[in-house]
Amino acid sequence: MAEPPIVTLLTDFGRQDPFVGIMKGVILTQCxxxxxxxxxxxxxxxxxxxxxxxxxxAVESFPAGTIHLAVVDPGVxxxxxxxxxxxxxxxFVAPDNGLLSHVLQGAPRWRAxxxxxxxxxxxxxxxxFHGRDLFAPAAGLLAAGEPLEAFGPEITDPVRxxxxxxxxxxxxxxxxxxxxxxFGNCLTSIDRPALTALAGQAPFPLxxxxxxxxLGPILHSFEAAGEGGVGALxxxxxxxxxxxxxxxxxxxxxxxxxxxxxxxxxxxxSAERAPAESRExxx
Amino acid sequence: MAEPPIVTLLTDFGRQDPFVGIMKGVILTQCxxxxxxxxxxxxxxxxxxxxxxxxxxAVESFPAGTIHLAVVDPGVxxxxxxxxxxxxxxxFVAPDNGLLSHVLQGAPRWRAxxxxxxxxxxxxxxxxFHGRDLFAPAAGLLAAGEPLEAFGPEITDPVRxxxxxxxxxxxxxxxxxxxxxxFGNCLTSIDRPALTALAGQAPFPLxxxxxxxxLGPILHSFEAAGEGGVGALxxxxxxxxxxxxxxxxxxxxxxxxxxxxxxxxxxxxSAERAPAESRExxx
Amino acid sequence: MAEPPIVTLLTDFGRQDPFVGIMKGVILTQCxxxxxxxxxxxxxxxxxxxxxxxxxxAVESFPAGTIHLAVVDPGVxxxxxxxxxxxxxxxFVAPDNGLLSHVLQGAPRWRAxxxxxxxxxxxxxxxxFHGRDLFAPAAGLLAAGEPLEAFGPEITDPVRxxxxxxxxxxxxxxxxxxxxxxFGNCLTSIDRPALTALAGQAPFPLxxxxxxxxLGPILHSFEAAGEGGVGALxxxxxxxxxxxxxxxxxxxxxxxxxxxxxxxxxxxxSAERAPAESRExxx
Numbered sequence: 140m141a142e143p144p145i146v147t148l149l150t151d152f153g154r155q156d157p158f159v160g161i162m163k164g165v166i167l168t169q170c171x172x173x174x175x176x177x178x179x180x181x182x183x184x185x186x187x188x189x190x191x192x193x194x195x196x197a198v199e200s201f202p203a204g205t206i207h208l209a210v211v212d213p214g215v216x217x218x219x220x221x222x223x224x225x226x227x228x229x230x231f232v233a234p235d236n237g238l239l240s241h242v243l244q245g246a247p248r249w250r251a252x253x254x255x256x257x258x259x260x261x262x263x264x265x266x267x268f269h270g271r272d273l274f275a276p277a278a279g280l281l282a283a284g285e286p287l288e289a290f291g292p293e294i295t296d297p298v299r300x301x302x303x304x305x306x307x308x309x310x311x312x313x314x315x316x317x318x319x320x321x322f323g324n325c326l327t328s329i330d331r332p333a334l335t336a337l338a339g340q341a342p343f344p345l346x347x348x349x350x351x352x353x354l355g356p357i358l359h360s361f362e363a364a365g366e367g368g369v370g371a372l373x374x375x376x377x378x379x380x381x382x383x384x385x386x387x388x389x390x391x392x393x394x395x396x397x398x399x400x401x402x403x404x405x406x407x408x409s410a411e412r413a414p415a416e417s418r419e420x421x422x
Numbered sequence: 423m424a425e426p427p428i429v430t431l432l433t434d435f436g437r438q439d440p441f442v443g444i445m446k447g448v449i450l451t452q453c454x455x456x457x458x459x460x461x462x463x464x465x466x467x468x469x470x471x472x473x474x475x476x477x478x479x480a481v482e483s484f485p486a487g488t489i490h491l492a493v494v495d496p497g498v499x500x501x502x503x504x505x506x507x508x509x510x511x512x513x514f515v516a517p518d519n520g521l522l523s524h525v526l527q528g529a530p531r532w533r534a535x536x537x538x539x540x541x542x543x544x545x546x547x548x549x550x551f552h553g554r555d556l557f558a559p560a561a562g563l564l565a566a567g568e569p570l571e572a573f574g575p576e577i578t579d580p581v582r583x584x585x586x587x588x589x590x591x592x593x594x595x596x597x598x599x600x601x602x603x604x605f606g607n608c609l610t611s612i613d614r615p616a617l618t619a620l621a622g623q624a625p626f627p628l629x630x631x632x633x634x635x636x637l638g639p640i641l642h643s644f645e646a647a648g649e650g651g652v653g654a655l656x657x658x659x660x661x662x663x664x665x666x667x668x669x670x671x672x673x674x675x676x677x678x679x680x681x682x683x684x685x686x687x688x689x690x691x692s693a694e695r696a697p698a699e700s701r702e703x704x705x
Numbered sequence: 706m707a708e709p710p711i712v713t714l715l716t717d718f719g720r721q722d723p724f725v726g727i728m729k730g731v732i733l734t735q736c737x738x739x740x741x742x743x744x745x746x747x748x749x750x751x752x753x754x755x756x757x758x759x760x761x762x763a764v765e766s767f768p769a770g771t772i773h774l775a776v777v778d779p780g781v782x783x784x785x786x787x788x789x790x791x792x793x794x795x796x797f798v799a800p801d802n803g804l805l806s807h808v809l810q811g812a813p814r815w816r817a818x819x820x821x822x823x824x825x826x827x828x829x830x831x832x833x834f835h836g837r838d839l840f841a842p843a844a845g846l847l848a849a850g851e852p853l854e855a856f857g858p859e860i861t862d863p864v865r866x867x868x869x870x871x872x873x874x875x876x877x878x879x880x881x882x883x884x885x886x887x888f889g890n891c892l893t894s895i896d897r898p899a900l901t902a903l904a905g906q907a908p909f910p911l912x913x914x915x916x917x918x919x920l921g922p923i924l925h926s927f928e929a930a931g932e933g934g935v936g937a938l939x940x941x942x943x944x945x946x947x948x949x950x951x952x953x954x955x956x957x958x959x960x961x962x963x964x965x966x967x968x969x970x971x972x973x974x975s976a977e978r979a980p981a982e983s984r985e986x987x988x
Contacts, residue, residue: 142737147726153604154437154720157480160430160461164483167457171425171485174733175459176741178726184605185668197723200730200837202737213668216643266643268658271483321719322750360782360832375834385751385779436887437720440763443713443744447766450740454708454768458742467888468951496951499926549926551941554766 143172144282145205149194150270151182152210158268162208162275169279178207185213187237188300189396192317192326195241196376203228208278209238216266221273222297223281223290224251230287232278234269237300244302255291303328311345311403312337314379316396323387325349327400329379331421334402338421341404344413345421347371347379349400352392354381356405356418361385363417373419426455427565428488432477433553434465435493441551445491445558452542452562461490468496470520471583472679475600475609478524479659486511491561492521499549504537504556505580506564506573513570515561517552520583527585538574586611594628594686595620597662599679606670608632610683612662614704617685621704624687627696628704630654630662631684635675637664639688639701644668646700656702709738710848711771715760716836717748718776724834728774728841735845744773751779753803754866755962758883758892761807762942769794774844775804782832787839788863789847789856790817796853798844800835803866810868821857869894877911877969878903880945882962889953891915893966895945897987900968904987907970910979911987913937913945915966918958920947922971922984927951929983939985 146166152158163175178197182190190211198207212219212234220235226242226249233239235253243249254277261272277290287293305314305328314329334357338345344356354371357379364370364384369391374380381400382388389395429449435441446458461480465473473494481490495502495517503518509525509532516522518536526532537560544555560573570576588597588611597612617640621628627639637654640662647653647667652674657663664683665671672678712732718724729741744763748756756777764773778785778800786801792808792815799805801819809815820843827838843856853859871880871894880895900923904911910922920937923945930936930950935957940946947966948954955961 145730145733145737147730149723149726155462155464156601156603157432157462157476158604160432160459161480161483163459164428164430164480164485164488167428167459168483168485171428171457174737174741175457176726176729176733179720179723181721184670193723197727197730200727200734202730202734205730214645217645265658267655267663271658318722320722321724362780362783372833375831375837380833387750438745438747439884439886440715440745440759441887443715443742444763444766446742447711447713447763447768447771450711450742451766451768454711454740458740467953497928500928548941550938550946554941 143174144170145174145176145201146278146282147176147178147197147201147205147207148180149178149182149190149197149207149209150180150211151184151186151190152180152270154180158270162270165271165275166279166282169276170282173279173282182211185211187211189318191238191241191300194238198229198242201229204230206230206232206278206281208274209233210270210274211238212236212269215269221254221269221277222251223254223277223287224249224297225287230281232274232281235298237298239297240300240302243297243299250287251294251297252287253291253294257290305329305333307333307337311401313399313401316394316398316400319389319395323383323389323391324374325381325389325394326374326376327379327381329400329402331373331377334373334379335421337402337404343405344418345402346405347381347400347402349381349392349394349398356413357421358413359417359419363413426457427453428457428459428484429561429565430459430461430480430484430488430490431463432461432465432473432480432490432492433463433494434467434469434473435463435553437463441553445553448554448558449562449565452559453565456562456565465494468494470494472601474521474524474583477521481512481525484512487513489513489515489561489564491557492516493553493557494521495519495552498552503577504552504560505534506537506560506570507532507534507580508570513564515557515564518581520581522580523583523585526580526582533570534577534580535570536574536577540573588612588616590616590620594684596682596684599677599681599683602672602678606666606672606674607657608664608672608677609657609659610662610664612683612685614656614660617656617662618704620685620687626688627701628685629688630664631686632664632675632677632681639696640704641696642700642702646696709740710736711740711742711767712844712848713742713744713763713767713771713773714746715744715748715756715763715773715775716746716777717750717752717756718746718836720746724836728836731837731841732845732848735842736848739845739848748777751777753777755884757804757807757866760804764795764808767795770796772796772798772844772847774840775799776836776840777804778802778835781835786860787820787835787843788817789820789843789853790815790863791853796847798840798847801864803864805863806866806868809863809865816853817860817863818853819857819860823856871895871899873899873903877967879965879967882960882964882966884962885955885960889949889955889957890940891947891955891960892940892942893945893947895966895968897939897943900939900945901987903968903970909971910984911968912971913947913966913968915947915958915960915964922979923987924979925983925985929979
């Protein structure tokens with residue numbers, strides 16, 4: 140027997156209502172053998188940028204062919220298109236509102252189809268819960284083997300959000316906090332390539348700061364900051380991350396998405412704050 | 423090989439303890455191939471009415487034969503009976519305390535059996551966690567193929583809660599808020615039939631109000647209220663729902679279950695608040 | 706076809722990020738047929754003792770051979786060892802930081818192997834998310850059939866935390882609150898054997914107290930305390946538990962882990978607080 144298809148779910152539905160469970164019932168009605176995996180349902184309501192970011196963080200850990208059902212849909216019941224897409228061997232079902240922006244960014248190969256009024260969607264369809272009435276049935280049918288072209292015409296212009304990118308100037312690299320995780324770690328828009336380019340020109344270790352607060356050089360691990368110490372490192376998604384070791388930095392300093400973060404060549408003194416072996420090798 | 427049986431779980435156990443995971447271990451011990459689906463575990467502690475309502479909202483999206491394990495059980499360890507039941511081709515395992523009230527309401531066919539002291543329940547059985555020691559083993563055995571009659575004698579008098587019903591008088595229809603969802607949308611006890619009957623007699627579009635606040639006519643979608651606007655529509659369960667478009671109405675107005683909601687024939691002026699094409703067609 | 710292997714997950718990752726879903730993607734990449742079960746992800750950040758306690762509470766409800774992936778890992782990226790272990794026919798993947806202390810306590814048979822730099826772990830491995838890069842691949846490989854010895858050398862000195870044990874003196878038994886559950890029930894370190902020993906010497910029913918507050922004798926069920934009444938009973942893990950019937954004791958009295966609880970022989974008067982049939986039989 141063929142391996143069971145994997146269907147992941149990412150929404151801003153939370154857990155206090157049965158919305159997610161209901162979508163799973165619809166998927167299983169179409170494909171009883173599906174492996175269902177929750178990615179995240181605590182996306183802040185209507186936060187398309189955060190959802191897009193977390194979707195990208197997650198999909199690379201799934202086998203080729205996985206179906207990712209993403210529903211953050213402030214325009215439900217309005218005129219936004221529903222999509223099915225194949226991007227780098229992963230498949231997606233989502234409203235066409237920018238949810239796939241991070242996944243599409245830099246993707247070498249992708250194909251997307253609009254989902255047009257289909258015979259399989261629920262009748263009467265609600266105007267408030269397309270997760271149940273439209274997206275979950277589409278995901279279930281994909282899992283059962285329907286090809287993308289069965290859902291509607293191909294499109295070439297999916298909505299793409301303007302993504303925060305690091306900017307480099309004479310003083311260094313600037314970016315913003317894009318996500319605060321459960322531990323209070325602050326993920327930024329500054330990626331490894333921007334840091335490597337800067338490090339190539341800098342005489343001393345890079346120094347990270349947020350507002351007037353300094354976090355010192357870029358470290359190799361949480362522990363390198365010492366118990367309770369603050370620091371910055373390159374996190375599991377390849378982006379700069381600010382943290383308090385065994386503490387909650389976002390709470391301690393009142394940080395949130397949108398706050399600016401800077402990385403600049405350090406001064407001689409700053410290099411002394413952390414021994415060389417605890418620093419990240421950016422060369 | 424036969425399709426894997428689906429077992430859903432709905433409780434007020436929350437997620438901070440391993441209670442739900444433990445029940446799943448017990449179910450899988452009886453039936454390794456079960457497809458386990460969480461409906462909701464954030465039912466407010468001991469809220470039988472809310473749990474009953476959400477159970478009904480969920481079950482219609484599952485295939486016939488699905489087993490729904492529902493444990494909201496303030497009387498655990500006391501004298502309430504445990505039940506297994508088949509209602510409209512869905513199966514249920516629950517304490518006999520009213521949890522199945524909404525599902526039973528208007529069901530054309532149902533059958534229920536008391537679960538009597540069974541050889542398969544855990545010994546010694548705790549008095550505080552029948553989810554683990556009694557309900558999960560029963561759900562697992564149902565999934566493994568045991569028929570209802572194997573669990574104990576048939577009963578005809580399951581506990582039914584008094585459910586809030588809309589009332590119609592000379593001025594219109596009155597109901598209450600019965601659930602506030604993650605987005606702050608307020609689900610009411612006023613269903614489509616009550617609204618359709620009222621609309622048939624009304625010269626102008628219906629007008630919705632909560633206390634002294636007016637929400638205007640019944641709209642067709644969230645977007646019809648405009649960005650940030652408040653409104654009312656018929657939600658995904660077929661009941662009147664109050665909302666703030668891309669906002670949180672319950673927080674904004676301080677609404678909660680039990681608050682009264684009224685629908686009355688509108689005046690000529692009220693019809694101008696929303697163009698006809700954005701309004702729900704109740705005819 | 707062989708039965709699908711069960712893999713449970715217990716972490717302090719919470720639900721607001723996709724960390725848990727990402728680990729599941731990695732596990733399914735190694736073993737597509739795995740039955741994945743969430744035990745608990747709301748362990749307070751870095752609370753090794755609480756995680757260890759909840760792991761023990763959960764594992765006994767799973768079939769032999771189940772794989773339990775536990776990641777509470779304040780030392781991630783540092784020098785702590787990763788482990789795979791087999792304890793009483795259950796299998797475990799966890800950092801070697803004391804997470805398995807309760808499971809190891811009193812286990813008649815166990816075997817543990819350090820996980821050494823393996824060809825199957827993710828390259829480059831992050832220093833912040835070993836759940837994804839090291840522990841989940843190990844769990845997936847165990848599920849796919851790899852034996853413990855494939856992961857690295859056997860070890861005999863896994864880290865064990867100092868576990869709170871009840872102490873008995875001339876006046877009675879003393880212990881501490883070790884966990885507060887969703888309902889505000891307070892689980893203590895006082896187990897049934899300690900109570901049975903004390904009851905054997907006591908002329909009157911035992912009396913439970915926390916600080917200057919008395920909870921009366923040990924009851925048989927929540928309901929025996931009457932509506933809203935407070936009480937103590939032996940909970941589903943075999944330990945003394947303090948509760949308010951249909952209420953939240955921890956909130957009402959401001960209780961939290963670490964607070965001392967005492968059990969002493971009652972006075973004649975205390976016995977009258979609850980009829981004999983509602984009391985636990987400790988004989």
